[in-house]
Amino acid sequence: MRYSGFKVIKEGLFGNKGWKPAWRDPAPKAEYDAIIIGGGGHGLSTAYYLARNHGLTNIAVLEKGYLGSGNIGRNTTIVRANYFLQGNSEFYSHSMKLWEGLESELNYNVMHSQRGLINLFHSDGQRDAFARRGNMMVNQGDDAILLDREGVREHLPYLDFEQTRFPIYGGLLHPRGGTARHDAVAWGYARGADRRGVDLIQNCEVTGIDIENGRVTGVQTTRGAIRAKKVGMVVAGRSSQVAAMAGMRLPIESHILQAFVTEGLKPVIDHVISFGMGHFYISQSDKGGLVFGGDLDFYASYASRGNLPMVEHVMEAGMTLMPMIGRAKVLRSWGGIMDMSPDGSPIIDKTHIDGLFVDCGWNYGGFKAVPASGWCMAHLMATGESHPVAARFKLNRFETGHILDEEGTGSQHNLH
């Protein structure tokens, strides 16, 4: 069923009785050409592009819970292409282009809103670093504008410009940056994949990976064994557990990142804003809630809920930057399990086991990567070769020293 404005009006007039489920609920077959483990954003987009770009439709996505129950439905929805390092910048640039065509591609409203992202800076050194980053973004073919203090004031008059502790020197504006509706991205890719014949199998946890003579032959699941010659592990925060089923140890540590949302307010924050002192970023959702977050809780955790010190830190940073939000009541806070890599950059690669592929290490930036990650993982699984824009996301780059440490913070999993 194609969605359209006409369809909405017609259904509205006739009691909305004509809508059908957006995807089927098939039972797993005994064998597929390829299996994707994990029905988050990356798993669903991988399945979609395997079908769309490579004609592979006899494939399944196996999800232990329901589609979109992981980080894809828990993030703060920031979409940007403001990376500095070669290896990262071309990848996120590719992703941004896919975002820009995503709604017509999927025939699904993902509410992609290029409202502009402003990263604030608060010292001469930070200004230099942002100017350099802006130049790299422009060289990559993306957009960046360096704003001075008055330039920031025009966009964001409500910031506390007068404070002496962290004076606002200016900001790097990335006009194409913005947000999207996170669930809709999962649902849009799920529907698109299903329509191309992909089986989306929910409540199906992978409990083992079958390997014979160094080749993957299938998986064991809570809904029985399923054979496949190609298996992709796309399970974000659970990557270490799933890889362990294949006897692998990954360069990943799982950490909690919290996020917060307030009661709905009238439109007040038009951009996505990040504070350069103390990690804090904020935007306003289409429902009116202020959506904001900060740093990791900093210690390895699978608890899906955070601890109070980070709550306090995030609130303090928000109040320092824009005291006007102090009256808003926080409605909810939650946490998601992040797959932190030692250099803060992802992995999209084959493994030492034939037919077994891995897509992980998204840290807390994997939402914006959903389109390009699926595109590149599908390319890798279909052709056996890395896609050119993801060619540096190698599993062994830590051993060979080819790390992509965007923030230059060193090889510690929680520092990115």
Add this chain to the structure above:
Amino acid sequence: MRLTCPLCGPRDRREFYYYGSDDYLNRPAEGDGPQAWDAYLHLRDNPAGITHDLWYHDMGCSSWLRVTRNTVTHEIHAVDAVAAPAKGGAK
């Protein structure tokens, strides 16, 4: 979350700096190849359950501590000084 430092007693989590898994205690020997260093610095078991990791009592006694805790429930099971004299000093 609170950690009970063997020297200072129960203290707020904010007094401590988290470094990472206690794999960091098993430094490769001189002459070991890149694989050993990769395993030491980057590769992790990353368990969902009981784990052992290193914390530094930054705003307390400055001890390095080996904490045994549950990554799913945030329960703390044991906190031991890395440089416990009974174990023959710092490794």
